[in-house]
Structure formats: C-alpha cells, structure tokens
Amino acid sequence: MAKNICCLALLLLATPLLADTRLSELLAGTDDTPALSGLQVSTMERGVLNQSLAFGFAQLTDAGTVPLRIDHKLRVASISKLVVAIGVMQLVEGSALDLDHDVSDYLGWELRNPAYRDEAITLRQLLSHTSSVRDGPRYFIAAGEGELRDFFDPVSRFWDAGSHFASEPDQTPGEYFSYSNLNFGLLATVIERVSGQRFDQYMANQVLEPLGISARFDPCTIPPAQLAAGFRKRPSDGVWMPEGPWVAQVDGGQPTCFYGMRDPEQAQRFLSDYEIASNASLFSPQGGLRASADELLQVLRMLAAGGSLNGRRILGQDAVAAMLEPQWTLNAQGSNGVSAGEAEPGGPTDGLMTSYGLSVHRIDMGDYGFDSGPRLLLGHLGEAYGVLSHALFDPVTGDGIATIITGTADDPAASPLGHSPLYRIEEEILRWWLSR
Numbered sequence: 001m002a003k004n005i006c007c008l009a010l011l012l013l014a015t016p017l018l019a020d021t022r023l024s025e026l027l028a029g030t031d032d033t034p035a036l037s038g039l040q041v042s043t044m045e046r047g048v049l050n051q052s053l054a055f056g057f058a059q060l061t062d063a064g065t066v067p068l069r070i071d072h073k074l075r076v077a078s079i080s081k082l083v084v085a086i087g088v089m090q091l092v093e094g095s096a097l098d099l100d101h102d103v104s105d106y107l108g109w110e111l112r113n114p115a116y117r118d119e120a121i122t123l124r125q126l127l128s129h130t131s132s133v134r135d136g137p138r139y140f141i142a143a144g145e146g147e148l149r150d151f152f153d154p155v156s157r158f159w160d161a162g163s164h165f166a167s168e169p170d171q172t173p174g175e176y177f178s179y180s181n182l183n184f185g186l187l188a189t190v191i192e193r194v195s196g197q198r199f200d201q202y203m204a205n206q207v208l209e210p211l212g213i214s215a216r217f218d219p220c221t222i223p224p225a226q227l228a229a230g231f232r233k234r235p236s237d238g239v240w241m242p243e244g245p246w247v248a249q250v251d252g253g254q255p256t257c258f259y260g261m262r263d264p265e266q267a268q269r270f271l272s273d274y275e276i277a278s279n280a281s282l283f284s285p286q287g288g289l290r291a292s293a294d295e296l297l298q299v300l301r302m303l304a305a306g307g308s309l310n311g312r313r314i315l316g317q318d319a320v321a322a323m324l325e326p327q328w329t330l331n332a333q334g335s336n337g338v339s340a341g342e343a344e345p346g347g348p349t350d351g352l353m354t355s356y357g358l359s360v361h362r363i364d365m366g367d368y369g370f371d372s373g374p375r376l377l378l379g380h381l382g383e384a385y386g387v388l389s390h391a392l393f394d395p396v397t398g399d400g401i402a403t404i405i406t407g408t409a410d411d412p413a414a415s416p417l418g419h420s421p422l423y424r425i426e427e428e429i430l431r432w433w434l435s436r
Contacts, residue, residue, distance in 0.1 A: 020053060022432045026425065027055045029409065032416050033425040037231035037246050037386075038068040038406035040293035043433060047304045047398035052294050056406060058228035060246060072228035073215060073290040074404050075250050076389045077382025080217075080289035081184055083299060085127055085359030087191055087207045089319040092123075096194045099124040099322075099358075106190045108277065109149050113165045119173045123190070126183040127358040128327035130337075132173045136163030139182040140281040142260030143270050148189050148279045151182065170335070177328045177337030177356060185281030193277035200258075200283045210314055211298050215291035217283050220257035220264045222290055227251050230386035231407030242410040249407070250385035251290070258282045287384050296391040296402035300379060304398045323358040324378055324395065330354040340421075341381075348413075352381075352421035363392065369419030373434040374399070381426075388412065388426055401433045 029035030038056030042049065052070040059066040091097040097106065102120040104110045111121050113132045125131035137160055141148060150156035151164045164182060171178070188199040195202050200217040208215050216222055229252035234240045236247075250256075257267035259282040298309065303324065307315035315323075330339050330353075343349040355362035363377040374394035382389035386407035393400030405425065415424035422430070 034408040034410035036405055040404040042293040042297040042402045044297055044400045047301055073226050073292050074228045076289050076291050077287045077384035077387055079380045079382045079389050079391050080287050081359045082380040084285050087203055093316055093319050115167045116172055121173050125174050126187050128356055129177050129179050130174050130328050132166040133180050133182050134164055135180050135182050136160045140259050141279050143282050148281050179341050181286035184286040188280035188285035189277050192280050199280040213295040213298050215295045217288050219255035219290045232386040233409040240411050293402040293404050300393045300400045304393050323360050326355045328356050348417055349421045403429050
C-alpha cells in the first residue's frame with residue numbers, strides 16, 4: 001500500500017487541478033476494491049466533453065515512473081468492436097455491403113455452420129453475436145500461420161474439432177446470442193475484401209481520422225511516449241500477488257504491432273507481402289484499438305449526435321439508429337442467449353448482456369440495480385490484459401462517460417459483489433459519475 005500512496009502522491013502533485021477525492025480513493029484501493037495502476041476518466045454533458053481526469057502511472061521504466069496523462073493511449077479491449085461497427089456501417093451506407101446478405105459472398109468463400117447448412121450467416125448476425133460462430137480455444141491466427149478461413153475448414157489444424165461453430169439445438173443463426181470475438185475477425189476480413197484496404201489502414205483513413213482522433217489499431221504507428229501499458233500484480237505464473245510488484249501485461253516497452261509480430265521492421269516486411277482479406281484477425285479487430293478515454297468519448301459524442309461530429313458527418317442518422325436499436329433481447333426464459341458475456345453462465349456476471357444492437361451493448365440500469373440516473377446506457381464494455389474499460393452514454397440526455405482502468409492489484413472478480421453484474425470497481429466508478 002505504501003507504494004500505491006507514493007505513486008498517488010506523485011500524480012496529484014503533477015496534476016493538482018485534476019484531482020478528485022473519490023477517484024483518488026479508488027486508485028489507492030478500498031475495502032471493497034483493489035488498488036489500480038492507473039485510471040483515465042472522461043465525461044460529457046449534453047454531448048459536450050466536460051471533464052478529463054488521469055491518475056496513476058503509464059509505464060514503469062528503469063528511469064522511473066511515467067505518470068499517466070489524459071492523452072496516453074491504451075489497448076481498450078472490446079470497445080474496439082463498437083468502432084469496427086462504425087466502419088462496417090459506412091460501407092453499408094455506401095451500398096458496398098448489405099446487413100442481411102450472405103456474408104459468404106463478401107468473404108469469397110462459403111461460411112456455413114454445418115449444423116445449420118441451409119441458414120446463411122449475415123453481417124447483422126456477426127455484429128450482434130447471433131451468427132452461431134464461436135471462439136473455440138482461439139479466435140485469431142498469427143501472422144504467417146494461416147488464413148482466417150482455416151478456422152472453418154475441417155481439414156485445417158485450426159478447425160479445432162468444429163468448436164468455432166455452435167452445434168447445439170435451437171442456436172440457429174440469427175436466433176441465439178453468444179458473445180464471440182471471432183465474429184470481428186470475419187468482419188475485419190470483409191472490410192478488407194470490399195474496401196481493398198488493409199483493415200488497420202481502412203479504420204485509420206475512414207473512421208479514426210474523420211473522428212479527429214489519433215487512436216490506431218496498429219500500436220507501432222503510435223509514438224512510444226503516447227502508449228500506456230496494461231498492468232496486473234500477477235506474474236506470468238498467473239498467481240495474483242496484491243502486495244507484489246506491478247507487472248506489465250501489454251504495451252510495456254516495445255508493443256506487438258499485431259499478432260505474431262513485435263519487431264516493427266519485421267512487421268513491415270510481412271505487411272509488404274500481406275494478401276488483403278486473407279487474415280484480418282491478426283490486427284485484433286475485436287480488442288486491439290489503442291485509444292485514450294477522451295478519444296472514446298469522441299466516438300460517443302458522434303453516436304449521441306446522430307452520426308456527426310464537429311460539423312462533419314461520419315454516419316447517417318439511419319445507420320446510427322440501426323446500431324443503437326436492439327437486434328437481440330434476452331427472453332423471459334433466458335433460453336435464447338448467454339447473458340454472462342465471455343464468463344461461464346451461472347455466476348455473478350449473469351445478466352451482463354441482456355440486450356444488444358449492432359456491436360452496441362444496451363444496459364438497463366434498473367436491472368443493474370442503479371435506482372437513480374438514466375434508465376438506459378448505450379456503448380460497450382472491455383476487459384483484457386489487466387485493462388477494464390467502458391464507454392457509455394445516455395441517449396436521452398447525451399451525457400456519457402468513458403473509463404479506462406489500466407490494471408488492478410488483485411483479481412477484480414475477488415472483490416465483494418455489488419448490485420450489478422459488473423466488477424465492483426466498475427460499479428463504483430459508474431456510481432461516482434451518476435452522483436455528479
């Protein structure tokens with residue numbers, strides 16, 4: 001705890017005007033929540049940015065601790081999916097894609113679940129996690145190891161005994177929700193084949209730059225001084241040590257440019273021969289966006305404004321409306337989907353996902369146990385490599401919050417349960433925002 005207090009004091013001296021008592025308490029750790037390595041929080045009111053806060057540290061180096069700034073970028077995990085959906089919807093608006101067309105025609109090879117051979121799989125189903133595609137033991141193929149279609153080829157070593165498809169009864173494409181990262185490897189590959197651009201470049205040129213942000217899916221294009229690492233107090237053996245040292249999990253030092261490539265020069269040589277639409281999963285479309293909380297808030301501002309930002313049209317109002325409206329809702333029997341997200345059903349995260357749009361998590365705050373504030377929040381949650389993130393807004397008022405927790409000193413699932421399926425630390429930050 002002494003180390004946490006030291007780092008907290010360092011940050012508060014460096015950014016005295018950004019200090020907030022409750023968030024400072026959460027950074028240091030409470031009886032109910034673990035200490036945090038760092039925290040970015042950005043909020044908006046009526047669609048306008050009104051507060052940006054940063055606490056903790058971004059990197060631990062031989063030269064000392066690098067304080068976390070509001071402009072540091074982190075791997076924001078599954079909020080990346082929300083941004084990918086914007087890229088897909090731009091192509092839908094341009095008539096290059098149709099949400100309800102057989103995705104096989106866009107991929108250039110047949111994608112069919114063997115258990116539902118007569119049912120086409122569509123972009124709408126991929127975006128809403130109702131496609132019957134499953135992650136299996138892995139959901140990306142590293143650079144140079146194969147093509148994305150190998151996941152769905154019975155003679156490939158990536159077939160994994162057919163585990164990338166649902167085989168259970170009553171899980172027909174379009175009917176059953178099961179959260180799957182592999183959906184977004186497929187979507188990124190479709191983007192490449194239709195646009196003729198590499199996924200990371202398409203997203204930079206058509207989505208991120210028009211939004212006025214320098215977030216990127218390739219961390220090796222981001223100046224190292226702008227990257228913050230994800231942390232845990234958990235060494236490589238997987239055992240949590242709350243009183244031990246912080247251990248960087250991702251982007252500590254030289255980042256991995258994409259799956260299978262850490263060295264930037266080696267990565268550039270590989271990319272010079274990369275075949276467009278062969279395997280866009282290596283760019284981590286499901287979780288690899290590096291962005292700051294302020295940049296995530298720009299995405300929310302655009303959605304809250306019906307597709308425009310700072311006078312520039314990013315998406316049409318109809319496309320935004322399609323993203324935000326429910327594409328799947330858990331039925332009263334709970335029989336048409338898995339509400340626990342990526343966790344095992346039957347645990348404390350049951351009820352985490354009960355309504356979902358086109359890569360938009362729709363949260364009923366009453367069901368989450370919040371008795372005041374907005375009834376509905378739209379956006380997405382993320383968790384990977386120590387990072388916990390959320391980007392959520394109220395579609396009625398245009399108020400919103402983007403949060404990136406850079407890491408926790410103990411397993412966040414070990415904290416006392418609150419009243420929602422969220423980790424307790426996430427619940428406490430939302431409570432802080434709603435109290436304001």
